[in-house]
Amino acid sequence: MRLVNVPLTGRQQQLAVLSEALAALRDGRGGCLIVEGPAGIGKSRLLTEAMAQARLLGLATAEATSAELDRIVPLHTLLTALRSGSPPVLDARASRELAGRLDNRYLVLDSLGEAVAEFAVHRPLVIAIDDAQWTDELSALAARILIPALSTSPVLWLLGWRPEAVSAPIAPVIATAVAHGATRLELQPLPEAGIAEFCRHALHAEPDPDLVELLGQSGGNPFLLEQLLHTLVEEGRIRVEDGTARTAGDQDAGMLLSPSSLAAISRQLTALGPLARRLLDTAAVLGRPFTLHEAAGLAGVPMSHLLEAVEETVRAGVLHPAGSELAFVHDLLRQGVYQMLAGPVRHALHREASVILRSQGSSALETAEHVLRSARKGDRHSVDLLAEAAQPLAERAPGTGAELLLHAVRLSADHDERRPQLASQAIRMLAEVGRLSDCHRLAEEILATGADPDAEAAIRLGVVDALKHAGRNAESAEAAEKALQQPGLSGANRALLLSVQAHALLYDGELSGLPRADAAAAEAIALGSAESAAPAVVFGRSARSVAAWARGDFTAAVDEARQAVRLAEEQGDSAARRHPALWLGRALGAQDRLAEAAAVLEAGQREARRLGTAWSYPLWHYHHAELAVAAGQLQDAATEAEAGSAVAEQMEVSALRVPLLCLSAEIALRCEGVQAARDLLDAARRLVESGVGLMPEDLAWPQAMLQVATGETAAAYATLADVYRALPDRQVLPARDPANGPALVRLALRAGRRPQAEAAAAAAAGLAGREGSTECAAAAAQHAEALLRGGRHGGRLLRDAVEKYRVAGLRPLALAAALEDAGQAAQSGGSVAQALADYREAAAGYEACGAVQDSERALRAVRALGARNAATAPAPKAGWAALTSAELRVARLVAEGLTNRAAAERLFLSPHTVDTHLRHVFAKLAVSSRVELTRLVVLHEG
Ligand SMILES: Nc1ncnc2c1ncn2[C@@H]1O[C@H](COP(=O)(O)OP(=O)(O)OP(=O)(O)O)[C@@H](O)[C@H]1O
Numbered sequence: 001m002r003l004v005n006v007p008l009t010g011r012q013q014q015l016a017v018l019s020e021a022l023a024a025l026r027d028g029r030g031g032c033l034i035v036e037g038p039a040g041i042g043k044s045r046l047l048t049e050a051m052a053q054a055r056l057l058g059l060a061t062a063e064a065t066s067a068e069l070d071r072i073v074p075l076h077t078l079l080t081a082l083r084s085g086s087p088p089v090l091d092a093r094a095s096r097e098l099a100g101r102l103d104n105r106y107l108v109l110d111s112l113g114e115a116v117a118e119f120a121v122h123r124p125l126v127i128a129i130d131d132a133q134w135t136d137e138l139s140a141l142a143a144r145i146l147i148p149a150l151s152t153s154p155v156l157w158l159l160g161w162r163p164e165a166v167s168a169p170i171a172p173v174i175a176t177a178v179a180h181g182a183t184r185l186e187l188q189p190l191p192e193a194g195i196a197e198f199c200r201h202a203l204h205a206e207p208d209p210d211l212v213e214l215l216g217q218s219g220g221n222p223f224l225l226e227q228l229l230h231t232l233v234e235e236g237r238i239r240v241e242d243g244t245a246r247t248a249g250d251q252d253a254g255m256l257l258s259p260s261s262l263a264a265i266s267r268q269l270t271a272l273g274p275l276a277r278r279l280l281d282t283a284a285v286l287g288r289p290f291t292l293h294e295a296a297g298l299a300g301v302p303m304s305h306l307l308e309a310v311e312e313t314v315r316a317g318v319l320h321p322a323g324s325e326l327a328f329v330h331d332l333l334r335q336g337v338y339q340m341l342a343g344p345v346r347h348a349l350h351r352e353a354s355v356i357l358r359s360q361g362s363s364a365l366e367t368a369e370h371v372l373r374s375a376r377k378g379d380r381h382s383v384d385l386l387a388e389a390a391q392p393l394a395e396r397a398p399g400t401g402a403e404l405l406l407h408a409v410r411l412s413a414d415h416d417e418r419r420p421q422l423a424s425q426a427i428r429m430l431a432e433v434g435r436l437s438d439c440h441r442l443a444e445e446i447l448a449t450g451a452d453p454d455a456e457a458a459i460r461l462g463v464v465d466a467l468k469h470a471g472r473n474a475e476s477a478e479a480a481e482k483a484l485q486q487p488g489l490s491g492a493n494r495a496l497l498l499s500v501q502a503h504a505l506l507y508d509g510e511l512s513g514l515p516r517a518d519a520a521a522a523e524a525i526a527l528g529s530a531e532s533a534a535p536a537v538v539f540g541r542s543a544r545s546v547a548a549w550a551r552g553d554f555t556a557a558v559d560e561a562r563q564a565v566r567l568a569e570e571q572g573d574s575a576a577r578r579h580p581a582l583w584l585g586r587a588l589g590a591q592d593r594l595a596e597a598a599a600v601l602e603a604g605q606r607e608a609r610r611l612g613t614a615w616s617y618p619l620w621h622y623h624h625a626e627l628a629v630a631a632g633q634l635q636d637a638a639t640e641a642e643a644g645s646a647v648a649e650q651m652e653v654s655a656l657r658v659p660l661l662c663l664s665a666e667i668a669l670r671c672e673g674v675q676a677a678r679d680l681l682d683a684a685r686r687l688v689e690s691g692v693g694l695m696p697e698d699l700a701w702p703q704a705m706l707q708v709a710t711g712e713t714a715a716a717y718a719t720l721a722d723v724y725r726a727l728p729d730r731q732v733l734p735a736r737d738p739a740n741g742p743a744l745v746r747l748a749l750r751a752g753r754r755p756q757a758e759a760a761a762a763a764a765a766g767l768a769g770r771e772g773s774t775e776c777a778a779a780a781a782q783h784a785e786a787l788l789r790g791g792r793h794g795g796r797l798l799r800d801a802v803e804k805y806r807v808a809g810l811r812p813l814a815l816a817a818a819l820e821d822a823g824q825a826a827q828s829g830g831s832v833a834q835a836l837a838d839y840r841e842a843a844a845g846y847e848a849c850g851a852v853q854d855s856e857r858a859l860r861a862v863r864a865l866g867a868r869n870a871a872t873a874p875a876p877k878a879g880w881a882a883l884t885s886a887e888l889r890v891a892r893l894v895a896e897g898l899t900n901r902a903a904a905e906r907l908f909l910s911p912h913t914v915d916t917h918l919r920h921v922f923a924k925l926a927v928s929s930r931v932e933l934t935r936l937v938v939l940h941e942g
């Protein structure tokens, strides 16, 4: 009797979900589906069926199965997938080009994303990754970035994995995907009826109840079911008569199958001859499809001796040919064989494998896994190999690189002179992937055993950077202080430490940090210049620029940042990667040079993308958003802030989400209302509570404005009490927006805090009185003074302020606020007509900026005067008319068939901004694909 291949059994519901997703993809809608369940439950099988269906539907496919022993090679899984289809997403040339860019993982992923998006413009694409629990780190990062980035493209991701692999690089990616709407298909064991059906198909006979019960030992796991049936049939323990399958003789079921699959496998293997067993043992260690040549080398026998063994194992259904290679029929069989190897044998075989593969031309990277599984302490050769393998991973897959280096450190002899250097490299890589506690532990361990001053400095600097990167600014500043105490520290390292410390002090959550930050920065600049340490000078000048800006000295802020930019341009490289243009943009904005600031940011952002400096990506969006607020374009500002927050999440720099979420909250409060703002603030607060540092004003300001909006004036004042106290030495809020000056006065007055109102007005006057001050700063000072004075005089000052804002022609929201206050002054003075005119103009001004909530407040004031509002239709929230001009531009380009990146290049925006715009367009037009969008655009524009 022979077993017949069983058609897919008992997965109708899952198949229906998959079919639906494929049909949607054909209509241009992408998505992400996760197929999960334990080993042998049928994930691969389901994915195979889905891919066959995809091909029938004419969809393009790209597929790969990750292998346990490939997880060290960066991008292995995804590249395999993208080269697999016909035609493949990446042809040989594209793959080569991509491989050439591997030195910066974000640049590679950028090109990869563009290649996929471009491909999908012409043909919807299914990307299937099976056994994703073994996916290498860079492929996992790619999925993390590309799944959301391609969500508006016709790309469907199918990921199969075993969820018990909680520490796999893919695990957090899947969690995020699910949180963003990916569908989970959890495969359950087959029920009794399913087992019977399986059996019916396999034996072409109806199983009797005893047989079904016996097969129930498989727990409904199809793999075990198959193995069990195979064993029973091989051993002649199933009889088929008159179309019914029965068990033959006495069945000691307990003997057949222990709870693990091992027993089933071992029964199948014990029948094999010794050479066949040897072949399987070596094959299990190699861990992926292998050539006979490799196996013979490892088994230590001539190739010709193995031929018979190969036939035997193929006949037994354990191995099967895969192209020119051989593979296990199922990886579970391989794992079974592997687990049955005695420890020392396994060890020796891995060691042998590393030597043989290396001698056959495999790279250090490709053999590293064997070294990991076989090396012993003090083994110099292995330490060298791991160190060599880790080098190229620094930029490509730092988590994996760190893991190899950690092993190298552990394996190196205690007196090995390379230890500190290996450790400092490991610390850098651990920092990149946010593994702070491992960083600390390693640093402590190495420093305790002693290191020379340079190595010690590198280790300490690594820790300082790691903390800074994670947003733990106070701790970073403290660690820097400790590092600075180290005797024998070189000047260059000292300068670098000081520059990082200066930045950390700026964002350590304290209002009092400015002078210290400034002093550290000044020292970094002086020392860095003497030592020609350009990155330290650039970063130091950036910090000084921020400190000057926060003091309200915008001329100095521009000057410092400009010098930093010049030096970074001259020096390039790591100096350029400090991106001082970020702070130049902000300083220029504070001087009301909005267009110039936008140009600086745009050029800087392009440079950052060229260099692939991912940490900076969210910050460009932040500063763009701030400028858009200044220009009164709140929808665009919201889009930028949202894009920045999304990028920060994708790039795993969530510390930067804090200011972005706070800014989003501030904007949401003006546009959408209290609830939206509250949600965003809660998200920001959670991050702050987890230890992320910030400028205190970032969180306090939107929080206070929210309290004002809900009528909690005293609480709002309390939120900002310290900020008032820090005036006039620290003026972060007026630096961000001159209109914040009058707002501070207004709040203090309402809270009955006249001295603080006076302090705020004096601070605004101080800003206006500085050399190089702007028209808007003068208007703001007058506005603030007017509120303080009240009465007729105040009213006159307000008129002046309004005129000044008008003349400046910038900052329409500040103008509207002045008009609203002017309306109130007029109302108190009894000139109702004037008050009405002011309120109405304020409302229209707010409305034009998208500040719906502010506009409604002004209109309420109109109604309170007994007047009626001109019947203006509320701005539409959905439909074609609701699109902003930026959204319209994006929609048109996408309808022309451009990818997000191509559209971004045309519009001088970042692809993330385009992506966010496009999502808003989809939502407003209630479409979910580029195809539908194109149809609508054609309909509207002919
Ligand atoms: N629903 C099913 N109907 C019929 N056969 C099935 C079914 N599910 C799985 N099989 C068969 O059972 C075996 C194991 O399934 P599969 O390889 O898909 O498991 P898996 O979940 O991918 O396991 P792993 O986690 O080890 O990759 C395969 O031979 C497959 O063809």
Ligand SMILES: [Mg+2]
Pocket: 043, 044, 045, 130, 131
């Ligand atoms: Mg599988």
